[in-house]
Structure formats: structure tokens, C-alpha cells
Amino acid sequence: MDLIQTLALALLQGLTEFLPISSSAHLILLPVLLGWEDQGLAFDVAVHVGTLLAVVAYFRVELRRMLGDWLGSLAGGGQTADSRLAWAVGFGTIPVGLAGLLFADAIELHLRSPLVIATTTVLFGLLLWWSDRGGARRRNEYSLNWRDVLVIGCAQALALIPGTSRSGITMTAALMLGLSREGAARFSFLLSIPVILLAGGFETHELFQQAGPVDWRALGVGTLVSAVSAYLCIHFFLKLVARIGLTPFVIYRLLLGAYLFWVFA
Template identity: 40%
Template sequence: MWELFQAIVLGTIQGLTEFLPISSSAHLRIYPEMFGWGDPGAAFTAVVQIGTELAVLIYFRKDIWRIATAWLKSLVKPEYRGTLDARMGWFIIIGSLPIVILGIALKDIIENEFRSLWVIGVTLIVLGIVLGLADKFSSNSKQIKQINVRDAILMGVAQACALIPGVSRSGATISMGRVLGYEREAATRYAFLLAIPAVVGAGVFQLKEIPGGDNPYGWTPTIVATIVSFIVGYAAIAWLLRYVSTRSYTPFVIYRVALGALVLILLGTRVLTA
């Protein structure tokens, strides 16, 4: 029962933080350590993220279906190749390549050195400042229909930085989108769509680690956490898209910097160990 309680808490944390630009993987590393539960591991983190990505698939099901069908038709019918949906399919594929390649190449480092709380504390602060500056000085002039190959590659590279816990997949992609001049809602929506192949792929890739590996939980707690993350994550998507249509990312920036500073202080005073 204690492991199931932990699973519910961790699933809730994952659902709340996956889509906010504050790094869900950092929170799944920091808070269990604060609670005295230890590191749930990269495998548990990756698999539980499937729950939140399922929320994305359902929430954006009409967009995803439209993009997927247009892309498939464009492979055989030239008249579809210039449509936004067909191009968006290619942009998501191209933008996913950096995180896939680096994720495979750096697997051991991701599961070990990158999970250091020192690294996470620093990245929370640094990328929080980057997000704040990108949001403040963005030209705010582009809509999602104006995305091109260059922008797709750059946002894909930014997303790959989230292999380091504390960066935030959505935060890095949104930051690059804002630097490139995209409106907040456009950058946020594209960040959600771009994350689908990477998160689902990482979760499936790590399924084999659930019975053992670096995962301290078994199948049942992991499944419970995944279901909880789906339910909470679905609500978080709707809230965030409404929020960013009228407000800035400043509260998230402040939270990131404050949490990162707290982690470094706790490490420096040896309340936490890396």
C-alpha cells in the first residue's frame, strides 16, 4: 500500500508538471528525495510520462488525426504536399530527430550523471532565466501556420536539451519558439505536438526496465502512477492553453529559479545529497 501511495503522489506530480515549463523529470527527482523516498529512476520517469502523452493524444486528437492523414496522403498525392498539416507532419518528424539521436547516444549519462541534483538545481535556474528573457523580448509576431524547416529543427534541438532533468521539454521548446517570434499559444501548442514521438518512444524504450533496472517500483505502482498522470495531465493541458493566451510565463520563471536555488541550498547544507 505504501508503494501505491507513493505512485499516486508521483503520478500527480508528473501530471501537474509535464506541460508546465518547469520540468516534470526534475520534480520526479527532487520531491521524492525530499520525502525520503529516493530516486524513482529514469525508467519509472519515462514510463509514467506515457500517461501525460496519452492526455495529449486525446486532447489534440482532431489535430493529430488531421496532420497524420494529410501527411500520409502527401506521400502519394502531390496536391497535399503544400498543405500546412502535411508540412506539420514533416516538421514534427524532423524536430524529433535530435532528441531521439542524443537520447540513444547519451543513455548512460542521462540515467546517471544528468540526474545529479546539482545539475538539476543549476538547469532549473538557468533555463528559467532563458525562458523569462525569451518571453519578454519575443517579437510575438508568428503564428503556428508560419513554421518552417529551420524553425522546426531549432525547436527540435531545444527540445533535445530536456534530456537533462531541470531543463523542461516544453520549457526549452517554448523558449526557442518565443526567440523565433512565435506567439505564446502557438509555441506552447507546437511544443505539445513535438513532444509526442519523443515521450512515447522513450517510455516504450524503457518498458523493459520496469521489472528491474534502476526502477525501485514494480509494474503495479508504475501503472497506477501512469493512470494518475494521465488524469491530472489532461486537466493541466486545458488550463495552460487558456492561461498562456492572456498571460506571460513569469510565474513559472520565478518558481523555477526559487526551486533551483532551494535545491542548491539544501545540497550545500547537506540536507539533500546529490
């Protein structure tokens, strides 16, 4: 990989992992549209590590409280708002983990085409717009009950389909349940931590089964760029989402879907 490809893909991963526009779709489409060779599994692992470092660093204070209170609840110390949120993140990850075990191979084989991405980009973009327009937006992430967690967790499992957007579908479900835009985004970002760990672990396992040279410069640059861009993306998205809403991202998804239909249909 040359430096331009490394920077472009790492920046793309860092930005799109947390915006409701689908990182998997963009990482599939950019090499196809520009005629680049596949970046390889090692690079995918590196940029996933970068985005994981970003979200953990951004929510480090909340995560410290959540982990401490969660451990306290295991020791019989009772539940707190932070321990309940930690349990919600854990249980909300189960559906996507099960779906990945059952359907990952079929999705990889049949659902990575540009036309599938175009369809999901448009459909789930419209669903995001509908939920943002109609949601009550009165609750925060600490108000989630187990029914809410189940709904959001099952919605997250749909993000295995390229073009859906993990952050987009979880925010859509949270908004439908009455969470504010900030609350929906914050829970979506917290929920990304175990998902990125699972995806990175799976990719690392696959990587160890492959033989070949490793471009350590590309991996280092990819990790750094994806981490910095993801951190900035989280920061500015949470600052702006209450004011600008999600309509700009819906418009982007519709334009991208229309372009893909035009090019590949």
C-alpha cells in the same frame, strides 16, 4: 509503493510534463527530499503512458487531420498546412533521438545530481523569461519553416539534461523565433508525442530486461492520475498562457533553484 507516493508521483508527472518546470527534475527530487525509495522503472513507464494518452486525447482532432494529410502527401497529394506540421513534428524529434542514443548513459551517470538540476533550473528559467519578454509573438505553429524546426529540435535535445524542461526549452526556442505563446505551447505539446513514445519505448525495453514483481495497482492508479492531471494541465495552460505569460513559471524555477542550492550546496 504506498498509495500516497503513487498519487504524488503520478500527479507530479502529469502536471510537470507539460509545464515549463521540468518533470524529470521533480521526479528525481521528490523521492530524494522525502526519503522515498525509487519508484521503479515500471511506474515510470506507466506515468509516461498516462501523459501520452492525455496529449493524444487533447489534440485528437488536429492529429487526425495531420495524419490524414501526411499520408496524403506521401501518396503524392501535395502538401497542406497540416501535413507540413506533421513533417515538422517528425523532423523536430530527430535531434533529441540522436542525442539520446549518443549521450543518455553519460547524462544518467554524471548529470542527475541536485546541484546540476539547481543550475539548469535557474539558467533555463532566466532564458525562458528573456524569450517571453523579447519575442515578437506574431506567428502560430503552422508558420514554422525548416530552419525553425531545426532550431527547436536542437533545443529539445538539451532537455535530456535534468532540470532543463522539455516543454520549457522548446517554448523558449519557439518564442525566440517569433511564435506566439499559444503557438509555442501547442507545437511543444505536439512535439512531445514522439518524444514520450521514444522515452516510453526505451524504458519498456529496459523493463523487460529486469526481473521482479509488478505492483499492478500502483501502475493502474499512476496511469490514470497522470493522464487526467496532464489533460487538465494542457487545457488550462493553453487557456491561460496568453493572459498570464510565463513569468509565474520563471519565478517558480528561480525559487526552486535557490532552495536546491541552499539545501545541497
